[in-house]
Amino acid sequence: MPAKKTSAKIKSPPALQPGVRERLLNTADRLFYTEGVRAVGIDRVLAEAGAAKASLYLHFGCKDDLVAAHIERRVTSARAEIEAYVIDTPPAERALRFFDWVVDMTKSPDFRGCPLQHVVAELSDPEHPARLVAAKQREWLHGKFVEWTRAAGVANPAATAGALVVLFDGAVVASEHDGPRRACDARWMAGQLLLR
Amino acid sequence: MPAKKTSAKIKSPPALQPGVRERLLNTADRLFYTEGVRAVGIDRVLAEAGAAKASLYLHFGCKDDLVAAHIERRVTSARAEIEAYVIDTPPAERALRFFDWVVDMTKSPDFRGCPLQHVVAELSDPEHPARLVAAKQREWLHGKFVEWTRAAGVANPAATAGALVVLFDGAVVASEHDGPRRACDARWMAGQLLLR
DNA sequence: CCGAATATAGACAGATCTGTCTGTTTTTAA
DNA sequence: TTAAAAACAGACAGATCTGTCTATATTCGG
Known part of the structure; x- marks a missing residue:
């Protein structure tokens, strides 16, 4: 079990990748601008951000608010x-x-x-x-x-x-x-x- | 049954309402401009134009071509x-x-x-x-x-x-x-x- | 070390979307 | 009058959409 802790320590020198909120916003920003906010669905954003659906709705509430963000x-x-x-x-x-x-x-x-x-x-x-x-x-x-x-x-x-x-x-x-x-x-x- | 024919004659002094193609295009034009081409679905256009789905696909082929029209x-x-x-x-x-x-x-x-x-x-x-x-x-x-x-x-x-x-x-x-x-x-x- | 917060994974519901297809009715034209 | 063309009505398939929910895993502060 300490092995897990060790790997966790190695894994996170403060942040190897940005937090999930940041990742979602980065991806949404890029896709929405490139293809349009109506053309890009939530699933697309989740897949390319490598995030879970619950994270999106936790941080942004709904798609409209993600667009606003x-x-x-x-x-x-x-x-x-x-x-x-x-x-x-x-x-x-x-x-x-x-x-x-x-x-x-x-x-x-x-x-x-x-x-x-x-x-x-x-x-x-x-x-x-x-x-x-x-x-x-x-x-x-x-x-x-x-x-x-x-x-x-x-x-x-x-x-x-x-x-x-x-x-x-x-x-x-x-x-x-x-x-x-x-x-x-x-x-x-x-x-x-x-x-x- | 001649009654039907009679009513048909009365019904069509050449065209009481414009042909179906024209009607579809009128409606699509209005809705697409007012609300956006992605926001308006085909069913909306059909309902407001009072037309059948087959008519739309006969005259315009697909939605993209309706948008182009x-x-x-x-x-x-x-x-x-x-x-x-x-x-x-x-x-x-x-x-x-x-x-x-x-x-x-x-x-x-x-x-x-x-x-x-x-x-x-x-x-x-x-x-x-x-x-x-x-x-x-x-x-x-x-x-x-x-x-x-x-x-x-x-x-x-x-x-x-x-x-x-x-x-x-x-x-x-x-x-x-x-x-x-x-x-x-x-x-x-x-x-x-x-x-x- | 442990409990709370955070994230993942994905099933699920319910709506909507485009496009096809099958019939039936109406219109038109010969 | 009758046959062909056009329009209607709507079921259906298959995809996709937003949003909710449950269950599991990870992270982190005390």
Whole structure:
């Protein structure tokens, strides 16, 4: 019996693989983004995560909440990425710098559009928990645009911020369809809008 | 038994209701757009169309092809609408006029985004018949933008056309999330881009 | 060392999905 | 009038979906 303990000790130098919750979320995040939240069933997630069904329902309650957690993770990581991306740029130039990040993102080999837009397309109920998270993120982004356009000293920061939201959405969707060149088009247009 | 025939004659002054194919497509088009192509099952379409399952599979072959027919219909009607909308506008101003149409569309009470974008979000396979139809429509729209920007006499028609594609996509997506005000933002930006 | 918490494994229920097939009824056309 | 074509009605198969439940194994703190 001590043998078991020994093997257990060897097995867990703190964590050889992440905890089951993390594993589930990693897998769900990848599959949901790649194939769509309605196209991917729970059994798929469980199998690829190597987890038990009870674990999923213990940690997330139901599939809808797992989808929401997936969106939540995307939102959190996007915010951190963006903040880090513009941190070394003078505030006045951050709005334009942001579109460099967008271009980079669309050039990533596994880029497949915006998970927030996908979730809105797939889930028609605006009260779905995942959509509530998405809506908050849109407010956050709009707020950032207001902040950056103010810093840039444009004539009408509020209106310009709205325009930049359109440009961002367009860059992502159009790049999903036509490739990253569209994100470059968007960046160029943002420059036109800001540098005057 | 002649009574039956009589009632049949009365019943069909050529067509009191449209043919079954048309009825199916009407219903599918509405449901697919409103709730999503994966969220709506065949039985739903059959029930609301008042049609038999055999009719659906006779006329459309499989669900994927019904989805493609739904997109095809949207594409056809959009082209006709757009052509009609700009017909009385001088060619040089048609690009901008087009964004008036976009604003109108986003103000429609049952506007819920672009069915083509939705289908791309929902169906991850780029070879899905519905996505092939959508891809063609994007080419068509881009071609229109090239035509209109040429007529407008801008410096670089090709580049401007690409930018307008981004603006269009952004207008539709952002309006789906934030309301038609975003389409107005897009129209304003299109004006900035074209009037010089 | 032991009990509580956590995870696994998988059966199960109940619903729903696409697609096929068999009949019956209605419509249409010769 | 009659035969072929079209539509209806719905059973059925087979797969898949979410969510619950039971039973067993593992992990870990006290």
